[in-house]
Amino acid sequence: MSHDRCACINHQQNLAKHHFYKNIKPKNNILKKQTNEDFINNKSSHANLLYHRWLSSQPKHHYSKRTGVSYISSIHARDANSILKLGSKHMYRKVFSNFQRIFSPNLCTQQKQEKRFTRACRHVLGKAIGDDHQAILATARKHKFIFLKNQYIKFPIRHLVYKKSFIEPNPEDYPFLVPFYAKRHLNENKTWKNINTLSKHLNPPTPSKITPKPPDVTEPFNPIPNMFIPKKYRDIIPKDPIYVNNCFITPGSREWFTYMYNLEKSIDEQAEQEFNERVHREVTQAFERSHIENQERRTKEIEERKQ
Known part of the structure; x- marks a missing residue:
């Protein structure tokens, strides 16, 4: 240590436990938790959670203090036309939108955020083949990198797919809720009954408006x-x-x-x-x-x- 000092082996553990970190506040993860204690951590539960987020239109706000970047991710389900006529098997796709730059009021931190964002843009967009606008956007879409205000990035969620394409799926083949029958009048009552049952295991947060x-x-x-x-x-x-x-x-x-x-x-x-x-x-x-x-x-x- 500085000034030729050394740590005391007899009291170092006591100092680290009661003095060094006494002013550090613990993180409050209660508001970020979206499920209660009886939530089962498996594929079916996560698929139902994703189904609930899509049907209730709950966007997720992302903000990086390191780069000063903010954007929104939302869940969209494939419609019947995409499944029956186009042969798409993916149930959902995620969309990134509403890109914003929110810098820190501290000048030093703001300069660091600007440098980090520029470095990220150079790292991703430097892989584009060609200097035209379409090639740059295609490279950003391939790497799921959003950097423009009016930019939309859509990509499928690959771990939730229908078993067959070009035919109407059978809900009995899946141990979780599927979005194909969600917004049809014949299944509306059944759908909301499942949602009410699922809500007992979910605790969606209410984001506080700053x-x-x-x-x-x-x-x-x-x-x-x-x-x-x-x-x-x-x-x-x-x-x-x-x-x-x-x-x-x-x-x-x-x-x-x-x-x-x-x-x-x-x-x-x-x-x-x-x-x-x-x-x-x-x-x-x-x-x-x-x-x-x-x-x-x-x-x-x-x-x-x-x-």
């Missing part, structure tokens, strides 16, 4: 926090509330100082760019004037020699 924190409306908004502010920030503090990715930035917080640092840096870069442009423009004008004066002087000398 809304940006609005400023306090009971008191007038004060853009200058009641604390020490560096002199370089005092003249550039915005008078209106600051929002980053639809999230309100509280004056005086860590995100606020990050925003002010970025704002002050951009102002300095813009001022430096304007100064360089002005110097370049003045030097160019001076060079042009000197060139014109030299030409006039040479022309005058030539005329004098001719005379």
